[in-house]
Amino acid sequence: MKKILITGGAGFIGSNLIRHLHETTDYQIINLDKLTYASNLNSLDEINNSHRYQFLKIDIADAQQLQQAFSLSPDAVIHLASETHVDRSIENAAEFIETNIVGTYNLLQQSRELYQSLSGLQKSQFRFFHVSTDEVYGSLQSHDSPFTESTPYDPRSPYSASKASADHLVRAWHATYQLPILISHSANNYGPYQHCEKLIPKIIANALELTYIPIYGDGTNIRDWIHVADHISATMSILKNGRPGETYNISANFEQTNMEIALQVCWILDELYPIAQNPFQTSRSSETADTLQSYEELIRLVADRPGHDFRYANDCSKLSDELNWQPQHTNLASLTETVKWYIEHLTVTDQ
Secondary structure (H helix, E strand, C coil), X not given: CCEEEEECXXXXXXXXXXXXXXXXXXXXXXXXXXXXXXXXHHHHHHHCCCCCEEEEECCCCCHHHHHHHHCCCCCEEXXXXXXXXXXXXXXXXXXXXXXXHHHHHHXXXXXXXXXXXXXXXXXXXXXXXXXXXXXXXXXXXXXXXCECCCCCCCCCCHHHHHHHHHHHHHHHHHHHHCCCEXXXXXXXXXXXXXXXXXXXXXXXXXXXXXXXXXXXXXXXXXXXXXXXXXXXXXXXXXXXHCCCCCEEEECCCCEEEHHHHHHHHHHHHHHHCCHHHCCCCCCCCHHHHCCCCCHHHHEEEECCCCCCCCECCXXXXXXXXXXXXXXXXXXXXXXXXXHHHHHHHCCCCCX
16 A cells, blocks of 8 residues: 655645545555645545544654654655745745745655665655646747747746746756656646635635626736646646656646636626625625626726736646546536535635
């Protein structure tokens, strides 16, 4: 039975991954998370008492704390722990450097020591899987071809720069110490349990409270979206069959402008919860409801983010060709299901 250590397992992608592993494998799962504002242990309540699941409150930037986790001798590490919000990185880059760079270095050192102590089948099967982002590649224009795994790095925010730095460390530990690593670069994720600071849940939460929905600039910035379940299925394909030392882009080929995403979410809400029947109305929003015909009327363009990348798009043909992976979630249907999930789980205090 394999033992997998997952960093950031109380976060959005991490908790979805842990639930998937618990439901579909017999792996022992070690969840390592320092429980920041974006963590949500409640998302793992259903497996909290499982004999195959263990939670450790550990900060990956603390090397001494990490020794406790690696004393359990995991057979693989999936590294998801990361500060991820670009706006927060602009306001305070130090946290991103500490977690994303120093934390990754500490994990690599612990993994290297563990790997060198292994032998036989356990050593040949050990993997250090670093989950990165397509933002390390920089920004595309409308006519540019999507990013490939050989696209030169051009990070443009403190967040993407910290992730690029971590990527370089991971590759260096493979080249210098032969640590068997894997790296993935995913498109923007959406789905259940995502923190409300992110675009899609923020649109849903603001709309339901009948407060303004802010969209940066003129709304034409383009993002490549993928449902978190497809990201997880790609992650498992890479973990099981990816070649050590390789990088794989992950995408569902669903490019949308920020305005298009906002409008689609608002139209879905119009169908599911017409404003007149909105159960999330508060006393401060009741007057607003009387003047609105659609949630899209709440959309407001706001001052653009500094250094705002125009477009991200991933070419994932390497993943498809080598590992026979394809996304399974149709975009509009999955977006509708995501909106339904937030309607069922959000309260006005979630923001």
